[in-house]
Amino acid sequence: MNVTRGFTGRPRVHNEALPPGQYDAGDDWPVLSAEVTPDLTPAEWSFRVDGLVEEPRSWSWDEAHALPESVYEGDIHCVTSWSKFGVRFGGVSLDAFLGVVRPHVSATHVVAYSHTGYTTNLPLADVTGGRAWIAWEYDGRPLTPEHGGPARLLVPHLYFWKSAKWIAGLRVLDREEPGFWEQNGYHARGNPWEEQRYSGD
Amino acid sequence: MTETADTYTPRTRFAVPGRIAVSEQAATLWQTATITEIRRETPHAATFRLAVPDWTGHLPGQHLMLRLTAGDGYVAQRHYSIASAPDDSGHIELTLDHVDGGEVSGWFHTVAEPGDTVEVRGPLSGFFAWPGDRPALLLGAGSGVVPLMSMVRHHRARGLDVPLRLLVSARSPEEFVYAREYGAETTPVFTRSAPEGVVVGRMAAAHVAPLLAEQPPGGWEAYVCGSNGFAEHASRLLVAAGQPVDRIRIERFG
Numbered sequence: 541m542n543v544t545r546g547f548t549g550r551p552r553v554h555n556e557a558l559p560p561g562q563y564d565a566g567d568d569w570p571v572l573s574a575e576v577t578p579d580l581t582p583a584e585w586s587f588r589v590d591g592l593v594e595e596p597r598s599w600s601w602d603e604a605h606a607l608p609e610s611v612y613e614g615d616i617h618c619v620t621s622w623s624k625f626g627v628r629f630g631g632v633s634l635d636a637f638l639g640v641v642r643p644h645v646s647a648t649h650v651v652a653y654s655h656t657g658y659t660t661n662l663p664l665a666d667v668t669g670g671r672a673w674i675a676w677e678y679d680g681r682p683l684t685p686e687h688g689g690p691a692r693l694l695v696p697h698l699y700f701w702k703s704a705k706w707i708a709g710l711r712v713l714d715r716e717e718p719g720f721w722e723q724n725g726y727h728a729r730g731n732p733w734e735e736q737r738y739s740g741d
Numbered sequence: 742m743t744e745t746a747d748t749y750t751p752r753t754r755f756a757v758p759g760r761i762a763v764s765e766q767a768a769t770l771w772q773t774a775t776i777t778e779i780r781r782e783t784p785h786a787a788t789f790r791l792a793v794p795d796w797t798g799h800l801p802g803q804h805l806m807l808r809l810t811a812g813d814g815y816v817a818q819r820h821y822s823i824a825s826a827p828d829d830s831g832h833i834e835l836t837l838d839h840v841d842g843g844e845v846s847g848w849f850h851t852v853a854e855p856g857d858t859v860e861v862r863g864p865l866s867g868f869f870a871w872p873g874d875r876p877a878l879l880l881g882a883g884s885g886v887v888p889l890m891s892m893v894r895h896h897r898a899r900g901l902d903v904p905l906r907l908l909v910s911a912r913s914p915e916e917f918v919y920a921r922e923y924g925a926e927t928t929p930v931f932t933r934s935a936p937e938g939v940v941v942g943r944m945a946a947a948h949v950a951p952l953l954a955e956q957p958p959g960g961w962e963a964y965v966c967g968s969n970g971f972a973e974h975a976s977r978l979l980v981a982a983g984q985p986v987d988r989i990r991i992e993r994f995g
Binding site: 542574575620656740 | 809810813814817818844848859869969972977979986989990993994
Protein backbone atom coordinates (compact mmCIF):
# COMPACT_ATOMS: atom_id res chain seq x y z
CA MET A 541 0.00 0.00 0.00
CA ASN A 542 1.40 3.38 -1.07
CA VAL A 543 0.02 5.82 1.50
CA THR A 544 -0.27 9.40 0.21
CA ARG A 545 1.28 11.83 2.71
CA GLY A 546 -1.37 13.94 4.40
CA PHE A 547 -4.31 12.40 2.57
CA THR A 548 -7.29 11.58 4.75
CA GLY A 549 -10.15 11.58 2.23
CA ARG A 550 -13.79 12.21 2.84
CA PRO A 551 -15.46 10.84 5.97
CA ARG A 552 -15.80 7.06 5.77
CA VAL A 553 -19.26 5.78 5.18
CA HIS A 554 -19.62 2.09 5.74
CA ASN A 555 -21.72 1.10 2.79
CA GLU A 556 -21.68 -2.47 1.63
CA ALA A 557 -23.53 -1.37 -1.49
CA LEU A 558 -20.55 0.68 -2.67
CA PRO A 559 -18.27 -1.32 -5.02
CA PRO A 560 -14.49 -0.97 -4.60
CA GLY A 561 -13.02 2.35 -5.74
CA GLN A 562 -16.42 4.03 -6.06
CA TYR A 563 -17.89 7.03 -4.22
CA ASP A 564 -21.48 8.06 -3.61
CA ALA A 565 -22.41 10.85 -6.06
CA GLY A 566 -25.47 11.76 -3.96
CA ASP A 567 -27.98 13.74 -5.99
CA ASP A 568 -25.60 14.28 -8.92
CA TRP A 569 -26.05 12.29 -12.09
CA PRO A 570 -23.09 13.12 -14.34
CA VAL A 571 -23.51 12.86 -18.12
CA LEU A 572 -20.53 11.35 -19.92
CA SER A 573 -21.65 10.44 -23.44
CA ALA A 574 -18.95 10.88 -26.06
CA GLU A 575 -21.26 11.92 -28.89
CA VAL A 576 -23.71 14.67 -29.71
CA THR A 577 -27.02 14.14 -27.89
CA PRO A 578 -29.48 13.18 -30.66
CA ASP A 579 -32.88 14.78 -31.20
CA LEU A 580 -34.93 11.61 -31.15
CA THR A 581 -38.69 11.64 -30.54
CA PRO A 582 -40.63 8.63 -29.22
CA ALA A 583 -42.30 8.39 -32.64
CA GLU A 584 -38.88 8.05 -34.30
CA TRP A 585 -37.58 5.61 -31.70
CA SER A 586 -37.61 1.88 -32.43
CA PHE A 587 -36.02 -1.16 -30.87
CA ARG A 588 -34.92 -4.23 -32.79
CA VAL A 589 -33.53 -7.63 -31.81
CA ASP A 590 -31.92 -9.70 -34.53
CA GLY A 591 -28.93 -11.97 -35.21
CA LEU A 592 -29.01 -15.52 -33.85
CA VAL A 593 -32.72 -15.60 -33.02
CA GLU A 594 -35.75 -17.54 -34.26
CA GLU A 595 -37.84 -14.50 -35.10
CA PRO A 596 -36.04 -11.16 -35.51
CA ARG A 597 -38.36 -8.23 -35.00
CA SER A 598 -38.69 -4.52 -34.29
CA TRP A 599 -40.89 -2.69 -31.81
CA SER A 600 -42.23 0.82 -32.15
CA TRP A 601 -42.61 3.04 -29.07
CA ASP A 602 -46.27 1.99 -28.67
CA GLU A 603 -45.57 -1.69 -29.32
CA ALA A 604 -42.80 -1.72 -26.71
CA HIS A 605 -45.10 0.00 -24.21
CA ALA A 606 -47.68 -2.75 -24.74
CA LEU A 607 -45.28 -5.25 -23.11
CA PRO A 608 -45.54 -5.83 -19.32
CA GLU A 609 -44.15 -2.92 -17.34
CA SER A 610 -41.14 -3.57 -15.14
CA VAL A 611 -39.33 -1.35 -12.66
CA TYR A 612 -35.71 -1.33 -11.46
CA GLU A 613 -35.07 0.15 -8.05
CA GLY A 614 -31.49 0.07 -6.86
CA ASP A 615 -28.04 1.46 -7.61
CA ILE A 616 -25.94 2.33 -10.66
CA HIS A 617 -22.15 2.49 -10.97
CA CYS A 618 -20.07 4.49 -13.47
CA VAL A 619 -16.51 3.51 -14.41
CA THR A 620 -15.38 7.10 -13.73
CA SER A 621 -15.97 6.07 -10.07
CA TRP A 622 -19.28 7.58 -9.06
CA SER A 623 -22.16 5.42 -7.89
CA LYS A 624 -25.74 6.57 -7.46
CA PHE A 625 -28.00 4.95 -4.92
CA GLY A 626 -31.73 4.40 -4.86
CA VAL A 627 -32.53 5.19 -8.46
CA ARG A 628 -35.85 4.15 -9.99
CA PHE A 629 -36.20 3.34 -13.69
CA GLY A 630 -39.41 2.25 -15.42
CA GLY A 631 -39.63 0.31 -18.66
CA VAL A 632 -39.78 -3.29 -19.82
CA SER A 633 -37.57 -6.23 -18.92
CA LEU A 634 -35.33 -7.37 -21.77
CA ASP A 635 -36.62 -10.87 -21.07
CA ALA A 636 -39.96 -9.76 -22.53
CA PHE A 637 -38.30 -8.85 -25.86
CA LEU A 638 -35.98 -11.88 -25.93
CA GLY A 639 -38.93 -14.16 -25.14
CA VAL A 640 -40.53 -13.08 -28.41
CA VAL A 641 -37.46 -13.43 -30.66
CA ARG A 642 -36.12 -16.59 -28.94
CA PRO A 643 -32.28 -16.66 -29.15
CA HIS A 644 -30.72 -19.80 -30.62
CA VAL A 645 -29.06 -22.22 -28.19
CA SER A 646 -25.73 -21.28 -29.79
CA ALA A 647 -26.15 -17.61 -28.75
CA THR A 648 -23.64 -16.42 -26.12
CA HIS A 649 -23.30 -12.62 -26.47
CA VAL A 650 -25.07 -9.52 -27.68
CA VAL A 651 -23.98 -6.22 -29.12
CA ALA A 652 -26.26 -3.40 -28.04
CA TYR A 653 -26.36 -0.45 -30.42
CA SER A 654 -27.77 3.04 -30.19
CA HIS A 655 -29.61 5.29 -32.61
CA THR A 656 -26.35 7.29 -32.62
CA GLY A 657 -24.26 4.28 -33.67
CA TYR A 658 -22.70 3.76 -30.20
CA THR A 659 -22.16 0.08 -29.42
CA THR A 660 -21.36 -2.05 -26.37
CA ASN A 661 -20.97 -5.80 -25.98
CA LEU A 662 -22.50 -7.96 -23.24
CA PRO A 663 -22.67 -11.66 -22.42
CA LEU A 664 -26.22 -12.90 -23.08
CA ALA A 665 -26.32 -14.11 -19.46
CA ASP A 666 -25.95 -10.49 -18.27
CA VAL A 667 -29.04 -9.29 -20.10
CA THR A 668 -31.37 -12.18 -19.24
CA GLY A 669 -32.93 -13.43 -16.02
CA GLY A 670 -34.41 -10.09 -14.89
CA ARG A 671 -31.11 -8.20 -14.90
CA ALA A 672 -31.62 -5.85 -17.86
CA TRP A 673 -34.31 -3.45 -19.05
CA ILE A 674 -35.30 -1.07 -21.80
CA ALA A 675 -35.99 1.98 -19.64
CA TRP A 676 -37.93 5.14 -20.58
CA GLU A 677 -38.78 6.56 -17.19
CA TYR A 678 -36.56 7.88 -14.44
CA ASP A 679 -38.05 8.73 -11.08
CA GLY A 680 -41.54 8.62 -12.58
CA ARG A 681 -40.75 11.04 -15.43
CA PRO A 682 -39.76 10.52 -19.07
CA LEU A 683 -36.03 9.85 -19.39
CA THR A 684 -34.31 13.06 -20.57
CA PRO A 685 -32.29 13.09 -23.84
CA GLU A 686 -28.96 13.64 -22.03
CA HIS A 687 -29.56 10.48 -20.01
CA GLY A 688 -30.53 8.43 -23.06
CA GLY A 689 -34.19 9.33 -23.60
CA PRO A 690 -36.53 8.47 -25.08
CA ALA A 691 -35.22 5.00 -24.08
CA ARG A 692 -31.96 3.41 -22.98
CA LEU A 693 -30.67 -0.01 -22.13
CA LEU A 694 -30.31 -0.55 -18.38
CA VAL A 695 -27.90 -3.21 -17.06
CA PRO A 696 -27.34 -1.88 -13.53
CA HIS A 697 -25.13 -4.69 -12.23
CA LEU A 698 -22.39 -3.69 -14.73
CA TYR A 699 -20.58 -0.33 -15.17
CA PHE A 700 -22.96 2.12 -16.74
CA TRP A 701 -21.26 2.45 -20.15
CA LYS A 702 -22.90 -0.93 -20.83
CA SER A 703 -26.33 0.68 -20.41
CA ALA A 704 -26.40 2.14 -23.93
CA LYS A 705 -28.30 5.41 -24.27
CA TRP A 706 -30.81 5.96 -27.13
CA ILE A 707 -30.99 2.19 -27.52
CA ALA A 708 -31.85 1.01 -31.03
CA GLY A 709 -31.31 -2.71 -30.85
CA LEU A 710 -29.49 -5.86 -29.85
CA ARG A 711 -27.65 -8.15 -32.21
CA VAL A 712 -27.47 -11.67 -30.80
CA LEU A 713 -24.15 -13.43 -31.51
CA ASP A 714 -22.26 -16.64 -30.76
CA ARG A 715 -19.04 -14.70 -29.99
CA GLU A 716 -17.85 -11.56 -28.26
CA GLU A 717 -17.63 -8.51 -30.52
CA PRO A 718 -16.08 -5.49 -28.73
CA GLY A 719 -18.18 -2.31 -28.69
CA PHE A 720 -17.20 1.35 -28.66
CA TRP A 721 -15.47 1.72 -25.29
CA GLU A 722 -14.33 -1.90 -25.32
CA GLN A 723 -12.34 -1.08 -28.49
CA ASN A 724 -11.00 1.97 -26.66
CA GLY A 725 -9.36 0.04 -23.84
CA TYR A 726 -12.28 -0.66 -21.53
CA HIS A 727 -13.04 -4.05 -20.02
CA ALA A 728 -15.11 -6.56 -21.98
CA ARG A 729 -17.52 -7.25 -19.10
CA GLY A 730 -17.27 -4.31 -16.67
CA ASN A 731 -18.32 -5.86 -13.35
CA PRO A 732 -17.97 -3.10 -10.72
CA TRP A 733 -17.64 -5.59 -7.86
CA GLU A 734 -14.48 -6.97 -9.46
CA GLU A 735 -13.39 -3.50 -10.57
CA GLN A 736 -13.21 -4.52 -14.23
CA ARG A 737 -12.60 -1.00 -15.53
CA TYR A 738 -9.97 -1.49 -18.22
CA SER A 739 -8.97 -4.31 -20.50
CA GLY A 740 -6.65 -6.53 -18.47
CA ASP A 741 -8.22 -5.69 -15.05
CA MET B 742 -32.89 -18.38 -38.98
CA THR B 743 -29.76 -16.31 -38.93
CA GLU B 744 -30.44 -12.82 -40.13
CA THR B 745 -27.64 -10.80 -41.60
CA ALA B 746 -28.96 -8.95 -44.66
CA ASP B 747 -31.69 -7.11 -42.79
CA THR B 748 -29.78 -5.61 -39.89
CA TYR B 749 -30.77 -2.15 -38.76
CA THR B 750 -28.73 0.93 -39.62
CA PRO B 751 -29.15 3.89 -37.27
CA ARG B 752 -30.39 7.07 -38.94
CA THR B 753 -27.46 9.04 -37.55
CA ARG B 754 -23.88 7.95 -37.79
CA PHE B 755 -21.75 8.44 -34.74
CA ALA B 756 -19.69 5.28 -34.38
CA VAL B 757 -16.62 7.48 -34.21
CA PRO B 758 -13.68 5.11 -34.17
CA GLY B 759 -10.93 5.51 -31.64
CA ARG B 760 -7.91 7.30 -33.01
CA ILE B 761 -5.33 4.87 -31.69
CA ALA B 762 -4.93 1.50 -30.10
CA VAL B 763 -4.59 1.62 -26.33
CA SER B 764 -1.89 -0.29 -24.53
CA GLU B 765 -3.51 -2.84 -22.27
CA GLN B 766 -0.45 -3.03 -20.08
CA ALA B 767 -0.18 0.74 -19.56
CA ALA B 768 -3.87 0.94 -18.72
CA THR B 769 -3.63 -1.79 -16.09
CA LEU B 770 -0.41 -0.99 -14.29
CA TRP B 771 -0.34 1.47 -11.37
CA GLN B 772 2.86 3.51 -11.34
CA THR B 773 4.32 5.85 -8.75
CA ALA B 774 4.38 9.50 -9.83
CA THR B 775 6.44 12.10 -7.94
CA ILE B 776 5.39 15.74 -7.88
CA THR B 777 8.36 17.80 -9.09
CA GLU B 778 6.79 21.23 -9.55
CA ILE B 779 3.58 23.11 -8.75
CA ARG B 780 2.62 26.18 -10.82
CA ARG B 781 -0.37 28.37 -10.04
CA GLU B 782 -2.44 29.09 -13.15
CA THR B 783 -5.44 30.97 -11.71
CA PRO B 784 -6.86 31.49 -8.20
CA HIS B 785 -8.64 28.12 -8.54
CA ALA B 786 -6.35 26.10 -10.81
CA ALA B 787 -2.76 24.92 -10.60
CA THR B 788 -0.51 22.74 -12.72
CA PHE B 789 1.23 19.76 -11.13
CA ARG B 790 4.29 18.36 -12.87
CA LEU B 791 4.83 14.67 -12.19
CA ALA B 792 7.87 12.51 -12.78
CA VAL B 793 6.69 9.12 -14.05
CA PRO B 794 9.90 7.29 -14.98
CA ASP B 795 8.20 4.38 -16.77
CA TRP B 796 5.56 6.46 -18.58
CA THR B 797 4.96 4.77 -21.94
CA GLY B 798 4.00 8.05 -23.61
CA HIS B 799 0.58 9.42 -24.55
CA LEU B 800 -1.16 11.29 -27.31
CA PRO B 801 -2.66 14.75 -26.84
CA GLY B 802 -6.22 14.43 -25.50
CA GLN B 803 -5.73 11.25 -23.50
CA HIS B 804 -6.38 11.00 -19.77
CA LEU B 805 -5.12 8.92 -16.88
CA MET B 806 -6.52 7.56 -13.65
CA LEU B 807 -4.94 8.90 -10.48
CA ARG B 808 -5.33 7.54 -6.96
CA LEU B 809 -4.56 8.69 -3.45
CA THR B 810 -4.39 6.26 -0.52
CA ALA B 811 -5.09 7.17 3.10
CA GLY B 812 -3.37 5.55 6.08
CA ASP B 813 -6.35 3.26 6.74
CA GLY B 814 -6.31 1.96 3.17
CA TYR B 815 -9.11 4.22 1.92
CA VAL B 816 -8.55 4.97 -1.77
CA ALA B 817 -9.88 7.84 -3.89
CA GLN B 818 -9.37 7.73 -7.65
CA ARG B 819 -10.24 10.17 -10.41
CA HIS B 820 -9.77 10.56 -14.15
CA TYR B 821 -7.70 13.58 -15.19
CA SER B 822 -6.80 14.83 -18.64
CA ILE B 823 -3.11 15.20 -19.41
CA ALA B 824 -2.14 18.84 -20.06
CA SER B 825 1.38 18.36 -21.37
CA ALA B 826 2.35 17.47 -24.90
CA PRO B 827 3.90 14.06 -25.38
CA ASP B 828 7.68 14.23 -25.03
CA ASP B 829 10.42 11.98 -23.75
CA SER B 830 11.10 13.91 -20.54
CA GLY B 831 9.66 11.21 -18.27
CA HIS B 832 7.30 13.89 -16.94
CA ILE B 833 3.64 14.68 -17.46
CA GLU B 834 1.59 17.65 -16.29
CA LEU B 835 -1.96 17.85 -14.92
CA THR B 836 -3.90 21.08 -14.39
CA LEU B 837 -6.48 20.68 -11.65
CA ASP B 838 -9.29 22.94 -10.50
CA HIS B 839 -9.75 23.16 -6.76
CA VAL B 840 -13.22 21.62 -6.56
CA ASP B 841 -15.39 22.61 -3.57
CA GLY B 842 -15.24 19.71 -1.13
CA GLY B 843 -13.17 17.68 -3.61
CA GLU B 844 -11.13 15.15 -1.65
CA VAL B 845 -8.56 14.60 -4.40
CA SER B 846 -8.27 18.13 -5.84
CA GLY B 847 -8.41 19.44 -2.26
CA TRP B 848 -5.36 17.36 -1.36
CA PHE B 849 -3.49 18.64 -4.42
CA HIS B 850 -4.30 22.27 -3.67
CA THR B 851 -3.82 22.33 0.09
CA VAL B 852 -1.41 19.52 1.01
CA ALA B 853 0.71 18.48 -1.98
CA GLU B 854 4.34 19.60 -2.21
CA PRO B 855 7.17 18.71 -4.55
CA GLY B 856 8.50 15.32 -3.48
CA ASP B 857 5.08 13.87 -2.66
CA THR B 858 4.08 10.72 -4.51
CA VAL B 859 0.75 9.61 -5.94
CA GLU B 860 -0.18 6.69 -8.20
CA VAL B 861 -1.30 6.83 -11.83
CA ARG B 862 -2.33 4.37 -14.52
CA GLY B 863 -2.61 5.17 -18.16
CA PRO B 864 -2.75 6.73 -20.64
CA LEU B 865 -6.39 5.73 -21.12
CA SER B 866 -8.85 5.83 -24.00
CA GLY B 867 -8.04 6.41 -27.64
CA PHE B 868 -11.30 8.18 -28.37
CA PHE B 869 -10.38 11.78 -27.54
CA ALA B 870 -6.78 11.41 -28.71
CA TRP B 871 -5.41 13.62 -31.48
CA PRO B 872 -2.29 12.20 -33.16
CA GLY B 873 -1.70 15.50 -35.00
CA ASP B 874 -2.88 14.15 -38.34
CA ARG B 875 -6.27 15.72 -39.10
CA PRO B 876 -7.18 19.43 -38.97
CA ALA B 877 -8.39 20.04 -35.40
CA LEU B 878 -11.16 22.37 -34.27
CA LEU B 879 -11.06 22.57 -30.47
CA LEU B 880 -13.83 23.96 -28.26
CA GLY B 881 -13.28 24.08 -24.51
CA ALA B 882 -14.55 25.82 -21.39
CA GLY B 883 -12.96 26.24 -17.98
CA SER B 884 -10.62 23.38 -17.19
CA GLY B 885 -12.04 21.63 -20.26
CA VAL B 886 -9.24 23.35 -22.09
CA VAL B 887 -6.68 21.03 -20.46
CA PRO B 888 -6.66 18.15 -23.00
CA LEU B 889 -7.02 20.71 -25.81
CA MET B 890 -3.93 22.55 -24.56
CA SER B 891 -2.02 19.30 -24.86
CA MET B 892 -2.99 19.36 -28.55
CA VAL B 893 -2.00 23.03 -28.98
CA ARG B 894 1.36 22.36 -27.30
CA HIS B 895 1.94 19.27 -29.43
CA HIS B 896 1.10 21.24 -32.58
CA ARG B 897 3.68 23.88 -31.63
CA ALA B 898 6.36 21.56 -30.33
CA ARG B 899 6.33 19.55 -33.55
CA GLY B 900 5.85 22.57 -35.82
CA LEU B 901 2.88 20.83 -37.46
CA ASP B 902 1.38 22.31 -40.62
CA VAL B 903 -2.06 20.78 -40.15
CA PRO B 904 -4.62 23.52 -39.28
CA LEU B 905 -5.61 23.84 -35.63
CA ARG B 906 -8.03 26.35 -34.06
CA LEU B 907 -9.02 26.74 -30.41
CA LEU B 908 -12.18 28.42 -29.17
CA VAL B 909 -11.92 28.68 -25.40
CA SER B 910 -14.43 29.99 -22.90
CA ALA B 911 -13.57 31.34 -19.44
CA ARG B 912 -15.56 33.22 -16.82
CA SER B 913 -13.09 36.10 -16.59
CA PRO B 914 -9.50 36.99 -17.46
CA GLU B 915 -8.56 35.99 -13.88
CA GLU B 916 -10.00 32.50 -14.44
CA PHE B 917 -8.44 32.10 -17.89
CA VAL B 918 -6.13 29.08 -17.63
CA TYR B 919 -2.90 29.22 -19.71
CA ALA B 920 -3.66 32.88 -20.61
CA ARG B 921 -0.05 33.66 -21.57
CA GLU B 922 0.31 30.64 -23.84
CA TYR B 923 -2.33 31.28 -26.46
CA GLY B 924 -1.43 32.49 -29.91
CA ALA B 925 -3.07 33.28 -33.22
CA GLU B 926 -4.82 29.86 -33.23
CA THR B 927 -6.99 30.85 -30.24
CA THR B 928 -10.19 32.85 -29.88
CA PRO B 929 -11.08 33.50 -26.22
CA VAL B 930 -14.70 33.96 -25.07
CA PHE B 931 -15.40 35.56 -21.68
CA THR B 932 -18.74 34.84 -20.05
CA ARG B 933 -18.79 37.09 -16.93
CA SER B 934 -16.12 39.76 -17.32
CA ALA B 935 -13.66 40.48 -20.10
CA PRO B 936 -10.59 42.58 -20.77
CA GLU B 937 -11.39 46.12 -21.90
CA GLY B 938 -12.79 46.23 -25.40
CA VAL B 939 -13.77 42.53 -25.43
CA VAL B 940 -17.46 41.58 -25.46
CA VAL B 941 -18.85 39.57 -22.52
CA GLY B 942 -21.10 36.70 -23.52
CA ARG B 943 -21.59 33.01 -24.09
CA MET B 944 -19.95 31.09 -26.92
CA ALA B 945 -22.26 31.63 -29.88
CA ALA B 946 -22.91 30.77 -33.52
CA ALA B 947 -20.95 33.89 -34.50
CA HIS B 948 -17.80 32.37 -32.96
CA VAL B 949 -18.22 29.00 -34.65
CA ALA B 950 -19.39 30.07 -38.12
CA PRO B 951 -16.12 31.70 -39.28
CA LEU B 952 -14.17 28.60 -38.24
CA LEU B 953 -16.45 26.29 -40.22
CA ALA B 954 -16.36 28.69 -43.16
CA GLU B 955 -12.62 28.09 -43.52
CA GLN B 956 -12.93 24.33 -44.11
CA PRO B 957 -9.51 22.75 -44.45
CA PRO B 958 -9.04 19.87 -46.91
CA GLY B 959 -10.73 16.80 -45.44
CA GLY B 960 -12.74 18.94 -43.00
CA TRP B 961 -12.29 19.52 -39.28
CA GLU B 962 -12.13 16.88 -36.59
CA ALA B 963 -13.91 18.65 -33.71
CA TYR B 964 -12.99 18.07 -30.06
CA VAL B 965 -15.29 19.47 -27.36
CA CYS B 966 -14.37 19.39 -23.66
CA GLY B 967 -15.95 20.88 -20.56
CA SER B 968 -18.95 20.53 -18.26
CA ASN B 969 -21.97 18.70 -19.62
CA GLY B 970 -23.80 22.02 -19.99
CA PHE B 971 -20.99 23.44 -22.09
CA ALA B 972 -20.59 20.24 -24.10
CA GLU B 973 -24.30 20.20 -24.99
CA HIS B 974 -24.22 23.87 -25.96
CA ALA B 975 -20.98 23.73 -27.96
CA SER B 976 -21.84 20.50 -29.79
CA ARG B 977 -25.20 21.97 -30.84
CA LEU B 978 -23.43 25.06 -32.17
CA LEU B 979 -21.15 22.83 -34.23
CA VAL B 980 -24.01 20.75 -35.62
CA ALA B 981 -26.02 23.88 -36.44
CA ALA B 982 -23.00 25.30 -38.27
CA GLY B 983 -22.74 22.18 -40.42
CA GLN B 984 -20.10 20.10 -38.64
CA PRO B 985 -20.96 16.38 -39.22
CA VAL B 986 -21.95 14.61 -35.96
CA ASP B 987 -19.53 11.78 -36.72
CA ARG B 988 -16.64 14.25 -36.65
CA ILE B 989 -17.42 15.58 -33.16
CA ARG B 990 -15.68 14.00 -30.18
CA ILE B 991 -16.93 15.04 -26.76
CA GLU B 992 -15.36 14.68 -23.34
CA ARG B 993 -17.63 15.73 -20.49
CA PHE B 994 -16.48 16.24 -16.93
CA GLY B 995 -18.34 14.34 -14.24
